[in-house]
Every structure is written in C-alpha cells, then in structure tokens.
Amino acid sequence: MKGPPIWVTAVAVLVLVFLQLPVIVVAMASVSTTSYLTVPPVGFTLDWFVEVLTDKDYLEAIQTSFLLAFAATAGALVLGTAAAYALHHRMVPWADALASFFMAPLIFPAVVIGVALLQYYALIGLRWSFWGLLLAHIAITVPYVIRACLTSLAGVKGELEEAARVLGASGFTAFRLVTLPLLKPGLVAGAFFAFITSLDNVPVTIFLLGPRQSTLPVKIFTSIEHGGVDPGLAAISTLLILVTGLALVIAERWVGFSRFV
Amino acid sequence: MSSLSLQALTKRFGETPVVDGATLDVAEGEFVSLLGPSGCGKTTILRMVAGLLAPTSGTIMIGPRDVTRVATHKRRIGLVFQSYALFPHLTVFDNVAFGLKRQGVKDVAPRVAEALAMVQLGHLGARFPKELSGGQQQRIALARALAPRPSLLLLDEPLSNLDAQLRDDMQIQLKRLQRDLGITSLFVTHDQSEALSLSDRICILAHGKIQQYASPEEVYRRPANGFVARFIGKPNALTGSLSGDRVDIGVPLAFAPTVALPASGPVEVVVRHSDVALSRTPVTAPNAFAATVRLRSFVGARIQYVVGIEGGPEIIAEVDANEPAGALNVGDSVTAVIDPAAVYVSPAPAGASGGTTGQAAA
Amino acid sequence: MRRLSGAALVTPLVLVLVGVFVGPLLVMLPTSFHPYVPGQGIGTSWTLENYTVAFTDGYYREVIGRTLWMGFLVTFIALVIGYPLAYFMARTTRTWRAVATLLVMFPLFLNLVVRSFGWIALLSNRGVINTLLMDLGLTTKPIRMMFDMTGLVIGMVHIYLPFMVFMLLSSISRVPRDVEDAASTLSASPSRVFWFVTLPLTAPGILAGCTLVFVLTISALVTPRLLGGPTFKVMSTLIYDEFLVKLDWPSGTAFAFILTAIALLVIWGANRVARRVAGGAA
Numbered sequence: 001m002k003g004p005p006i007w008v009t010a011v012a013v014l015v016l017v018f019l020q021l022p023v024i025v026v027a028m029a030s031v032s033t034t035s036y037l038t039v040p041p042v043g044f045t046l047d048w049f050v051e052v053l054t055d056k057d058y059l060e061a062i063q064t065s066f067l068l069a070f071a072a073t074a075g076a077l078v079l080g081t082a083a084a085y086a087l088h089h090r091m092v093p094w095a096d097a098l099a100s101f102f103m104a105p106l107i108f109p110a111v112v113i114g115v116a117l118l119q120y121y122a123l124i125g126l127r128w129s130f131w132g133l134l135l136a137h138i139a140i141t142v143p144y145v146i147r148a149c150l151t152s153l154a155g156v157k158g159e160l161e162e163a164a165r166v167l168g169a170s171g172f173t174a175f176r177l178v179t180l181p182l183l184k185p186g187l188v189a190g191a192f193f194a195f196i197t198s199l200d201n202v203p204v205t206i207f208l209l210g211p212r213q214s215t216l217p218v219k220i221f222t223s224i225e226h227g228g229v230d231p232g233l234a235a236i237s238t239l240l241i242l243v244t245g246l247a248l249v250i251a252e253r254w255v256g257f258s259r260f261v
Numbered sequence: 262m263s264s265l266s267l268q269a270l271t272k273r274f275g276e277t278p279v280v281d282g283a284t285l286d287v288a289e290g291e292f293v294s295l296l297g298p299s300g301c302g303k304t305t306i307l308r309m310v311a312g313l314l315a316p317t318s319g320t321i322m323i324g325p326r327d328v329t330r331v332a333t334h335k336r337r338i339g340l341v342f343q344s345y346a347l348f349p350h351l352t353v354f355d356n357v358a359f360g361l362k363r364q365g366v367k368d369v370a371p372r373v374a375e376a377l378a379m380v381q382l383g384h385l386g387a388r389f390p391k392e393l394s395g396g397q398q399q400r401i402a403l404a405r406a407l408a409p410r411p412s413l414l415l416l417d418e419p420l421s422n423l424d425a426q427l428r429d430d431m432q433i434q435l436k437r438l439q440r441d442l443g444i445t446s447l448f449v450t451h452d453q454s455e456a457l458s459l460s461d462r463i464c465i466l467a468h469g470k471i472q473q474y475a476s477p478e479e480v481y482r483r484p485a486n487g488f489v490a491r492f493i494g495k496p497n498a499l500t501g502s503l504s505g506d507r508v509d510i511g512v513p514l515a516f517a518p519t520v521a522l523p524a525s526g527p528v529e530v531v532v533r534h535s536d537v538a539l540s541r542t543p544v545t546a547p548n549a550f551a552a553t554v555r556l557r558s559f560v561g562a563r564i565q566y567v568v569g570i571e572g573g574p575e576i577i578a579e580v581d582a583n584e585p586a587g588a589l590n591v592g593d594s595v596t597a598v599i600d601p602a603a604v605y606v607s608p609a610p611a612g613a614s615g616g617t618t619g620q621a622a623a
Numbered sequence: 624m625r626r627l628s629g630a631a632l633v634t635p636l637v638l639v640l641v642g643v644f645v646g647p648l649l650v651m652l653p654t655s656f657h658p659y660v661p662g663q664g665i666g667t668s669w670t671l672e673n674y675t676v677a678f679t680d681g682y683y684r685e686v687i688g689r690t691l692w693m694g695f696l697v698t699f700i701a702l703v704i705g706y707p708l709a710y711f712m713a714r715t716t717r718t719w720r721a722v723a724t725l726l727v728m729f730p731l732f733l734n735l736v737v738r739s740f741g742w743i744a745l746l747s748n749r750g751v752i753n754t755l756l757m758d759l760g761l762t763t764k765p766i767r768m769m770f771d772m773t774g775l776v777i778g779m780v781h782i783y784l785p786f787m788v789f790m791l792l793s794s795i796s797r798v799p800r801d802v803e804d805a806a807s808t809l810s811a812s813p814s815r816v817f818w819f820v821t822l823p824l825t826a827p828g829i830l831a832g833c834t835l836v837f838v839l840t841i842s843a844l845v846t847p848r849l850l851g852g853p854t855f856k857v858m859s860t861l862i863y864d865e866f867l868v869k870l871d872w873p874s875g876t877a878f879a880f881i882l883t884a885i886a887l888l889v890i891w892g893a894n895r896v897a898r899r900v901a902g903g904a905a
Contacts, residue, residue, distance in 0.1 A: 003714060003715055003716070004710060004711045004714040004715060005813070008707045008710055008711050008714075009711055009715075011704070011707040011708070011711075012707055012708045012710075012711035012712070012723070015704050015705070015707070015708045015784070016708065016723060016726045016727070018704075018781065019726060019727060019729075019730045019781065019784065019785070020726065020729070020730065021741070021745065021781075022730075022737075022738050022740070022741020022742050022744070022745060022781065023729070023730065023733065023738075023741060025741050025744045025745055025751055026737060026740060026741045026744060029744055036749075037744055037749075038754075039744060039750075039751045039754075079635050079636040079639060080636065082632040082633070082635070082636070083632060083633045083636045085632060086628075086629045086632035086633045087633070089629075091628060091629025091632065092629040092630060092632075092633050098633060098637075101637075101640065102636065102640065104644070105640075105644060107835070107838055107839075107886070107890065108644075108842075108883070108886070109838075109841075109842030109859065109879070109882050109883055109886055110842060110844065111842060111844045111859045111862055111863060111879070111882075112648075112842075112862070112879040112880075112882060112883050113644065113647070115651070115862060115866050115872075115875055115876065115879055116647035116648050116650070116651040116876075116879070117643060117647045118866065119647070119650060119651055119654060119872065119876075120643075120646060120647035120650045120651070123650060132643075135639060135642065135643045136643050138639055138643075139639060139640055139643045139644050142636065142639075142640075196732045199734070200732075200734050200735055202735065202736060202844065202845045203843075203844040203845065203859070206863075206867075207866065207867070216734075217734055217735070217736045217737075220734075220736045220737070220740065221736045221845060221848075221849070224736070224739075224740060224743065224849055225848065225849070229740075229743060229744070229747075233740060234740075234744070237734070237736075237737040237740055237741075240733070240734050240737050241733060241737065244729070244732050244733050244734070245729060247732075248725065248728060248729055248732055249725070252725060
C-alpha cells in the first residue's frame, strides 16, 4: 500500500484548515472584551456568554428550537423507520417511486417549501402554530432517517428475522428482538442527522414563525441581517459550536455514524 | 526474456517479518511456482517483484538489472491478478492496448489482435469486461499482461476464481502459452496440484521462509522437511517419539532419516495416504502391521480406507480402485505396509525452519 | 396481509408529506398565474406575466444569471479542492481518515447561520483578513470581499464542500486497488494511472457530487442573504424579499417555480448522463 502523494496531502491539510476557519474565528471573537467583533480577541472575558444566557429572548428561542428539534426527530424516527422497513421488504407497490418521494425534501429548494407553506398554512388556519412548524420539520428531517435506516437494513440479513419466527417469535416480536437492536446504529445516526437538520433550519422556519416567535438560528439570522454583529452573537454561536462538536464526537464514538453520511 | 533473482529479500510490517530473507533464482524461460498456505508470504514476494510493495531489505534483479528501487511502471513486467483487475471503463481492445500505448507503440491494432488470438478471443475486442464470463475475463487479463511482451510474467492465483472444469482447461492453455512464448514466469498459488503440474520448479514457503526449492518430482519424492512432507500430497500427520532407529507411534515404525534428528523425544511423523499399501494376506516386510478396515469411501479412480492399526493409530490409505486392495470391505482384517523411505520424521513441534512461533502464524 | 401491513407502515408518512409538501406546492401554483395588485395582494384575473417578466426584465435576468454563475463557480471550486481531500482520505491510514472525516463533518453539522457569521467576521471590511492585510502593510484600504460574488462564493464553497467530499470519497474508495496496480504494471506512471484509470472510474461520483452541490447552491438562502446583503441578490433571496418585504406573492411564487424547475432539470439531466455512461462502460 502506497499512501497519497505529498502534494495531495498538503492540499488536503489546507482544505481541512479552510473548513475550520470560520469556526475558529467565531470562537475567538466570543471572548473579546471589546464591544465590537475583533480577532484576535482583546483580553479575555466570558461576560458575553453570561449576557446571552440571561437574555430572555435568547432563552425562549433556544427553548423553542430544542423542543421543535426533539419533537421533529421523534416524529421522523417513528414515521421514517416504519416506512423504511416497508420499503426495504417491498411490502408496498412502487417501493422505488415512494422512496424517491420520501427523499424529495432533501434536494427540493427549501425556500420554495417555506413560501409554499406560508400561503398554505394561512389558508388552512395553521399559520404561526407550533404544530404547523413541527409537521414541516418532520417533512424535511424524515429523509435522513429513511436513508440511514435503509443503509442499516441492507446490512441486516433477512434470514435473521425468519430464524426468530421459526423459533416461535411473532412478526413484531421478531422485529423488536432481532432487527431493531441491529438497526440501532442506523437509527441513532438518522436521529442525529434529523435533530441537527431541524436545529439548523432557517429557510423553511423563517416563513412560518409568528411575530413574537423565534428559533435560535432564525434569531441569529435576523440579528445579523439587521447589522448587529457583536461578540454576543459570537458567544451564542460558540455555544452552538461546542454543543455540535460534543454531539458529533459522542455519536461517532457510540455508533461510528460517519458510515451513514 | 530475462532471468529473475531475489537476494535475501525481506519484508517486515512493523516487527513481524512477512518475508524473511528469501533468496531465489529463476532461469530465463523457466516457470516457477511460489506455493504455500495463506499468510506464508508468497503474494508479498510477488508484489515486491512487481514493485507494488517496497522490500525492507534485499535486492531484486530482473536479468542484469537491479530493479529493487525501480517504480512499477518502469519494470517491464506483466501481472495477472487474482481479481483479473480489468479496466471496467475500457473495452477489451483498449484493455489490451493499454500497456502498448504506454510504451509508445504506434500501431497497436496488430499487436492487440495478436495478443487476443493467443487466448482465442479475437472476436471479443469491442465488448466491455462486465459482458464477459469469468473464464473470458481471465484470458483477457492474460492477453493484456502479455501484449507488451514483458520480460517477466507474474501470476497471482489467476485460476482460483474459476470453477473446477474451467480451471483444468486454463491450466493446459497457460502451460502451452508459457512454453511457446518461453517467457520467464512466477506463479503464486496455494493449490499444490496446480503447482505440481505447471511448474519447472516449485518454491515452497512457510512463515515467510523458503522451505524447499526444487523440481516437482523432487519436492514430492524427497521433501526437505516435515512441513513440505505435510504440505505436498495427502498426509497422515502423526505424532510419536524416537527410540533408536525407530519411531514409536504405538507400534514401532522403521524410517529412513532425511533431516537431522535428536537422539530421543517427541517427533512429527508424516506418511502419505498413497504410501500405505493394504493386503489381505500377511506380508513379511519392514513396517507390516495387522489392521482392520473401519471405513471405505469411493473417490473416483481411487478408494480411500480408514484403517485401525492394532495397538497403533488410525491412518488413511488410498489405493487404486483396480488393485485387489480396492475390493476390501469394512471389518476386513488386513496387513498395512508402509515403505520406510516414505516415512518422514521431523522434530516436534513445527520442525520446519520457520521459527518457534511459526505454527500459530500459519 | 403483507400488503395491508405495508400500507399501514407507509401511509402516515405519505399523509404528512402530501399535507405539508405536495399540498402547499399545488396551492401555490395558481398564485403564480395571478397578478399582484398593490395594497390588495393577489389579484383574481389570470396572467402569465409573472413568468415572462423573469426572462424579459433585465434585473430579473441578471439575478437568474448570477444565481447560475454562482452555482457553477461554487461547484467547480468545490470539485477542484474537494477531490484532493477526498483522495487523501481514501488513501491514507485508518486513523487519518477518521480524523479527517470528523473535521469535514464538523462544519457540515455546524449551524449554517453560525458558519456564515464566521465568514462575515473573516471577510468584512473590518474583518480578520482585511485587518491582517492592513497590519502587514499589504494594502492601505480594506479590500471589498463581502456583498459581491467573491465573498458569496467563498462562503458557499465552505458550506457545500463537505457534501462534495463525501460523495467523492465513497466513489474513490470503490475504485479497486488491483485495477490501479494493473495499470502501473502496464507501464503507466502514477499520474497516468490517475488520469486514465482513477479519474474515469470516479466520474459517476463526480457527476453526483457536482449535481448535489449545484442544486444546493442555487437554492441556498441563508448564506447569500448574509454574505450578499440585501442588494446583491440571487434567486432565493429574491423570493425571500418578494414574500416578506415587498409582499408580492405572485411574483415570488413564479420565481419559486422557476428555481424548482431549474433544480429538477439539472437533476434530470445528470441522471440521463449517468445512465448513458453506465450503459456504455462501468
């Protein structure tokens, strides 16, 4: 086995650095004592973290975001796993067409889904409601669950469930005792993707929020849009960086989920 | 055509030597097999000769040229892979033309046609590899390796992915082609019958070391050590202890020593199935033992018996179906006769010069 | 029985997707054929003008052209810098591959707004790069890198590069090493092995990665809005403004359908090419 040529390695390292660049800058800016954004930071303070974490608006946005992400993930997991199981075992006609349909929100311009829902929810009276937002988030997160599930199911031999049935387990028991434990890594990975996607979303969410509602990314987005680029924003962003990084490392250690990307 | 010479070739991965001081000469036009169980280092040697793997130490000479540090693409070799490794995005014609174009051959068409004709697949030039059967892919791989007229042909278990019938046909084709072209060839295999029937000389490897390098007849008739004896032919592998000029396996067995042995202690004893003769009538000979037939199985032209030697172990004997001994039945009392020259005794445990931990690594 | 339980398993999801994905799109379709009446909203008469104006009006044409040009640039750059990284990851040791995978995945999962924010901090007139350049005396005035194509493309490449890398990685990992080795035994130098064997064999992955990145880039909203500002518009930010600022829904919906049509057309075209290539060789 020969490794990659040296110049390829050099380019790879540079590109990896490029990928981390904005992350490093944001984290550094968040501890500056100045009231404007500056890198490298001047002095060191954690005041900005205290400030955003005691800000009622931010706390509400964080709460909404996490509630939405948890609920959407749970919904996508249940609906997505059920559908993926049926697709994998070809228990429905046109399984391939259905699979493409379920994956469509992944590639469909999110801003189009957003504006379409804006008009539609106004029409059916779901405007500014949490339920409307939740259903939309389930639709945009479910492709990740289905994809991870199908990848996992492809690795589970059909004979295993058959063996369980021969040994006297009913259909659902066989699924629960044999297939489900083997699907766990895929489900964890799918849930992780779904959660992150929901937590990340702006282009659909921003069209569906009421005047006094906000999610964390939408709040940061509108703050930047209105010109408020300050270390407080860097602090809340740094918190998101830390949470994401931690979740990533834990998920990778737990189920080695990078193979589901 | 060129000769090939390996001197003290060694490859270590970390601390573990995979190939340990292999020295080997292949004459011009000779067909040599590297034979051994998986993990013995045979493929590692082949990959080092191809330049796909850098040796830790030692030298590789192709003809008069030291190629130890020469890049693969400058070695002028042909390699037939176990997986065939045909270029899936190129037609058969372009696959075969690939090496010719790299060597700057202007008019490739006649050379490609010539190579395809050698394997009798001239009509398949426009096809893609995925449209061919396994046997056809194998022959295209051979034609592709031969088309640039390499100075050395390397074959890495090229027949192991074919079914039995096809494998026999390909063996004959390969041998004829090699003979006609007179190309120096190094052939890696774990299949002893392939090695015995194809090779001018066989190099038997275990634990990264060369155990014996000799003609097929020599390897078969005079195994250099217990490992070779056990590896070639179908062996009864027994254990015993030395007592004087005999070895005790429950019954005293006479033998002709081939390797240096200690005065006493545990030894490994190898007797090939085909070297055990059975007779209904008592025989006066060294190593004639009373025995009982316990099992009989029909294996084509030969009959295989499991016989229990009175006071000794169970051994397997294989005899020609046409012999009188071919008509024995289970329960028959017989005399089992073993030629002392066919008893290979070596010190336990491994006995082979493969080192003390070799057994586990195999 | 089997059919029945299959239907029971997929129906809930189908209902959700019909409810919040297909339904809204169908409802939106007629809107795009109504005129916009200022002060009143959606008119009642029927018209094609929302579509025709997109291709006749100079401003709208510029926005569409800019969007496609941005998509092309981002895709091209992501491919050129993503391929060496993916190749490195495919061919290095296990440990390095795992480290690199995490480093590529981390920005992928990091909030898009946060990443765009990072680029603002880097690229703005008083940002890290300009400060550094001025401190080093390389320039006296800040170089404008935001609210134009430069900043937008840098930010977008950063956002969509991970998708490209993972697509290419899975494709490069599937190239059998034997096939590459075979080429070198046939006198091909390492660079020729790459151009004649590795690259053609990864063509399907390149096509898939480029399609994905292009479609995601032309549909992106957050980064163009934050790095392009309110004036340097692409199609998605235009739709955003038509809806939330100008309240011209008919025009916004028409643009939404044009954007969707472009995205679907690109995907359809790529699939056709992929099928033709697969039909011939690999």
